[in-house]
Amino acid sequence: MSAKPLPGFRDFYPAELAERAHVMRVWREVARRYGFVEYDGPPLEPLDLYTRKSGDEIVGQLYNFVDKGDRPVALRPEMTPTFARMVAARANALRKPVRWFSMPQLFRYERQQKGRLREHFQLNVDMVGEADVTADAELLAVAIDMLRGLGLTQHDVRARVSDRRLLAALLARVGVTEAQLPAAYQAIDKVERDPRTVLVERLAGAGVGGDVAERLLDLARLWSVDELRATHGDDAAVSEALDRFARYQAHLTALGVHEWVVLDLTIVRGLAYYTGIVFELFDARGEFRAICGGGRYDTLLKALGDVDLPALGFGMGDVVLGELLRARGLMPSLAPTLDYWLAVEDAELLPVAQSTASLLRRLGHAVEYPLREQALNKQLKAAVNAGAREAVILRREALAGRGEVLVRALSDGQESAHQLGAWLEARIAEAGGAHGVSPA
RNA sequence: GUGGCUAUAGCUCAAUCGGUUAGAGCACCGGUCUGUGGCACCGGGGGUUGCGGGUUCAAGUCCCGUUAGCCACCCCA
Known part of the structure; x- marks a missing residue:
């Protein structure tokens, strides 16, 4: 009774390790089929790798301490900064597009709850060096094929996809100014969770007028390129973004994953660094948290270092995915050995x-x-x-x-x-x- | 960081109104079994009732605190 792991940490008994190994085997195998190669970095990093861009408030979410050499350090909470550093250091020598994946154990000092522990294994799949939506389609296809490889179907999982550029053009069209964008993104992100009146009130606090707020929130009800083109297609910027999104969808169709995918403008992603297509994968019944999330972050490498290369990627954790697989009877039990x-x-x-x-x-x-x-x-x-x-x-x-x-x-x-x-x-x-x- | 609910064996649970030595199933080990597996029967180990205080003649049960878990918020992965 007394000998338990720390809160939010897990013991992997053979039965549980077999589950983890099963998921990781499929991750590796499908990544290999798409030409991705595996890398890894240190689990312990300098603290400032994470505070440099995110600010000091992130420290509250980190497992950090001062080591015996008086260096402020942190257990890695995410892989992207490490990935960015590794790519930047050899940017000129790497064949483009870079197709790399990793399955690091990540750590966050947070109150644990369903689907969220203080530690998890997260598959990270990233591409660097290709700005076209062909790369975006390839990225979503590999994520979907991994779920397919685990036995899930398009009836189990929904890929909800949006595009920051499209959303920005639509918001501009309904009268949102540049300065109001962050508040608008947040409101769109919360459309499913919070009552409309609360959202309108919050937008008003950010200086967004009542009629603009209403039109902004109405955008979230539009679920297809055709609908959007019919209602807002006369705007040049919107039209261009829609063309790009339509090409993206055509690529997804050719790759055989379009049945999993829906356009959903409420997918914004919390992280500020996304610049283009963003997506999240959910179980179709809505019982669990997001299984996977990612998108394009063309300016991040430049912001973190001085390498200006377009990039995109996603993360998929083992915790929620494991819950879903168990709930659907898709987790194999410990095989005879x-x-x-x-x-x-x-x-x-x-x-x-x-x-x-x-x-x-x-x-x-x-x-x-x-x-x-x-x-x-x-x-x-x-x-x-x-x-x-x-x-x-x-x-x-x-x-x-x-x-x-x-x-x-x-x-x-x-x-x-x-x-x-x-x-x-x-x-x-x-x-x-x-x-x-x-x-x- | 905030709030709600919960905590009995490795697991799932039981224990009347507060009542005397806290039970059962599963799992584990052994036996029936000089013998060819999953059955059956018998037996065994395993509990400071999360922890610490309090009330009471008496606490698994009531009260307070604490820790942990679950759920939601916040935030994100």
């Missing part, structure tokens, strides 16, 4: 079992045998509990007389007798004979 269980009739046969196990293990099989004297039925029970595929039963009489062992398939109880030597030769042949081993 053993290929063979070598059962012995009595302890004198143990050396035979051990040398047999040694050979099978060199061939790459997972093998166990009883570590103490146990009745045969206990051993078979143990074999089943260990998740073994087959039991190899060594009995004194059969082994001494005919050199035979019994191989029993534990799934259906099918049993057959084999010469031990011949059976092992068959295992070696099966393994391709490439391991350079011969029967002991």
